[in-house]
Amino acid sequence: MTNKMFWIASSTLAGLVTLLLGLALFRHGRVEGSAVSDVQVYRDQLKEVERDLERGVIAEAEAEQIRLEVSRRLLEADRAATEEAAEGAAPRAATMVAAGFVALVLIGGGGLLYSVVGAPGYPDLPLQARIDMAEEMRLTRPDQAAAESQIPPSPPVDVDAEFLDLMEKLRAAVAERPNDIQGHEFLARYEAQLGNFTAARQAQARVVEIKGDGAGAADYARLADLLVLAAGGYVSPEAEAVLRRTLELDPANGTARYYSGLLAVQTGRPDVGFRIFRALLEGSAPDDPWVTPIRAQIEDLAFLAGVNYVPPAATQMRGPTEADIAAAEEMSPAERMQMIEGMVTGLSERLATEGGPPEDWARLIRALGVLGQQDRARAIWEEAQRAFPDEAMQVPILRAARDAGIAQ
Structure with missing residues (x-):
């Protein structure tokens, strides 16, 4: 449905509902009561007397007596009908005000509510269009360098001077020995402890580079983790490539699966993110590091994915005993x-x-x-x-x- 058709349909429906309620208000109190019915009965009786007189069924004197009695009752019924109408009908001015209020609430209030919680002027988004938009978002999102440039400097970590002195020596030693795997591993670990995630991910990238084909899933998962931390929780294209390599080496790697789900959420695919998070949550131990962040968001993801989902209890076990x-x-x-x-x-x-x-x-x-x-x-x-x-x-x-x- 186009935007124009939506407004035509919604306005028409609101107008019809308003009209029906207005008619109900104006008709209130006009329904005929017992006194009105009596008036009609007595009028019919007068007509019947005249027909009986013409046919010779009754005499003129008897007809006159009946006319007087029926006329008396007719006048009484007419008075009662007038009083009944006055008591049952609302004043016309009040009815007009009520009808106007109903129209204001239905049409004006409905439009105001939609302007607040709806999306006026927003076009239809079929499923395939949303999937295409999410893919476009994924392909055109900022790279690692752009993401890191937007991250404010981390506050200094409270460590003693001796540790900082050792870090300076470690950095100098690694710079002198660029192919020292263990030195780069130590550097990546301790730079991360100091909150220097950019330096940490650079050191870990060097570890992977030195190891070459010998780099395992754990090495790549650590690199992906540091890339995301350096970008403030954002999964960049560079991190995505590392995640793919991690899952090629170890499809069950929890870190890579978690960040893959996070990537889907960040690029407009909560349905894919929910499926990844659900599978990871239901197959993880309660103390796995990704369980807590998954539990914090999976119910909201389930809602966005259109799934009625209750996470399993933390103590629930999978597989045979x-x-x-x-x-x-x-x-x-x-x-x-x-x-x-x-x-x-x-x-x-x-x-x-x-x-x-x-x-x-x-x-x-x-x-x-x-x-x-x-x-x-x-x-x-x-x-x-x-x-x-x-x-x-x-x-x-x-x-x-x-x-x-x-x-x-």
Whole structure:
């Protein structure tokens, strides 16, 4: 619906409602009561007397007597009807004022309310248009240098003079030995402790550079963390590239998954951010560092994503218990296969009705592959890819497909 059509439709509806309420006000008190009905009855009786007289049913003298009695009753009923109308009808001026007030509240008040909580002049935003706008926002957002330039200097950290002296020596030693991995690691750690996040992320970037192909997911995750901290919590394009590399090396890395969700939120995709945060929260231990910030915002994200979601209790555990594992080890192969089939059925039903994180879909795909149900595994794989279009979230699903022997 265009902006013009919206105003036409809303104005028309408000006008119709106002008109109906106004008519109801003007008609109030005009409904005929018992006295008015009596007046009509007596008038009909007078007409009936004249017809009876013409047909010769009654004599003139009898007709005259009936006329007098009916006329007396007619006058009494007419007086009662006049009093009834005066008591039941509101003054016309008061009715006009009430009708005007109703029109003011409905039309004027409605327009005022919309101007405050609505978006006058704002065009329609279909889902695809919003997705395109979010992608444009992601592609054109400021880089790391621009973000850091907007961050005010950090207040000095209260440390003793001896530590500051050691830091100066460390900086000098690292400058003299640019390929010293351990020196750069120490420098990145202690610069971060001092709040010098730009210097810390530069040192960590050098660690990754020196290690080359030997740099692991933890190295990249640390670099991504320092990039975001240096930018004041903003996930820059440079940080996004590091996050992607981290997830390539370790799809389960919690730091990278958290910042990937934060990136989605910052670039107008709360739905993607919610899915990432939900999967991470439900698969994390209560003391994982990203659990607290996720809990602080996931319900608001769920609302923006159009999902009715209650976070799990902090003590809730995932996966089989030790007793379940011990019991499975004592089963025969046939019993164990039956247990797997039962778990697969339950997981499949839950994903179909409630959804779940990518890891749960990957678990289902692998289980179906173990059971030899390749066609069903392929169907679940295709459905999972539609449910999680984000590339980072597809990694465990794709690996599960490869393990099950169904990847294309």
